[in-house]
Structure formats: structure tokens, C-alpha cells
Amino acid sequence: MSDKPTMAMIEKSHKLKLKKTETQEKNPLPSKNMIEQEEQAGEL
Incomplete structure (x- = not known):
């Protein structure tokens, strides 16, 4: 599980x-x- 980034890490990197x-x-x-x-013009 430590390989997966947390939401805080994702938001910071973006x-x-x-x-x-x-x-x-x-x-x-x-x-x-x-x-x-x-x-x-269409009425002409």
C-alpha cells in the first residue's frame, strides 16, 4: 500500500x-x- 500515492500527494504534484x-x-x-x-437579411 505504500506504493500508492495519497490524495494530498496527487493534488500537490498536479x-x-x-x-x-x-x-x-x-x-x-x-x-x-x-x-x-x-x-x-433573411426577410429580403
Whole structure:
């Protein structure tokens, strides 16, 4: 059983190995104005 890591050891090792990253939206939701413009364009 001494070979298995404890939860404290796992949590500590993950924090040391992970890097901070900035997330960016690849597919942002359309704004209300964009939706209205598309609806008006569809009516033409």
C-alpha cells in the first residue's frame, strides 16, 4: 500500500506540473444586434 500515492500527494504534484493558460472563445455567441441583422437579411 505504500506504493500508492495519497490524495494530498496527487493534488500537490498536479499543481506543480500544470501551467497557467489564457482561454479564448473559439465560437463566441452572437450578439443581439447580429441576430437581428441576420433576421432582417433573411426577410429580403
